Amino acid sequence: MKFVDLHLCLPIGDAERAERLIAKSAELGYSRIGVPLPPSVKEETVKPLRQISTELGLDFVTRLDLNPRSSGDLLVCLRKFRRSFEVVSVTCNSKAVARHAARDRRVDLLCFPSVEPRKRFFDRAEAQLASESSAALEVNVAQILSSIEAKSNVAFLSRLRREVAIAKSFDVPVVFSSGTSELLFLRKPQDCAALALLFDVESSFALEALSTNPTAIIERNRARQSLDYAAPGVRIVKEARKP
């Protein structure tokens, strides 16, 4: 089973620390890492990170974290940046943004940063929209670890249990990722799966959330970005000769 950490926050300006984080991910058993990059990032900034990852046997995936203030803002960002990144995640800080992100086919991951249950908007209506557009629910392990450390885990874990149960019932894929830039907050895939026990998720489901689900997102987007892609399910096999 090939494991994917779709949210490894690398410090872009600090090459040494970024290298240590990538090496640690490889050591822990991941084979692909998704790295959030700023929208205006240049290729020469990404190239060394990609090279380090390749040397350590990791597949480097570019990711964009959008943090829109309104649904209009989200639309503008998606139109502008979608094609430049392999994975697009939307941080849902309001209900309007969450609903719009769940409805839009260009969004891959829905992220809810707040630990406070009232500020997390993944309910049945959101799941219904996400299931129709193939967006996935992202759960960050760093968020769980921080909440346990801060002893504010009871309400958060209860809410997370509910969200994952809703996602399951609507066939919304769930993705577990580290979501950290701290070395000591990185965990092995099997340990992340073990942590999922805290919100009543069985081990097989958790391992899927660390391998099959993120892999499917990456493969789908890479196929879309390839030159022979025409439309969903349609690929250019051969170009016709001009008469």
Place this chain on the structure above:
Amino acid sequence: MTRLVRRRYLALKIDCEGLFEARAVSDAVWGAVLRLFGEVGAGQAGLYLIRCDDKTRLAVLRCWHKALPMVRASIASITKIGNTPAAVHVLRVSGTLKALARKTTSV
């Protein structure tokens, strides 16, 4: 003769910035189990730190096999040993210490 309670032995790798004592590791594991699963859970885990080496940063922990998922979740939730930031990774799990030693050396 089979044992009434089967045991599992876990080889742990401790990532920590400074030095640590075996007692602190044991306290961190017990603290994590107590925090997440309470006194009943901790009582059902049958935890015992068999050895802990601060040079190799390896430790061996014993628990009851039915409590293994609970213990693994607790170990993954550890972020501090004493007051030092730390992470504990499970390297291998085995039913006997002999097999664990064999599996750990092959890593």
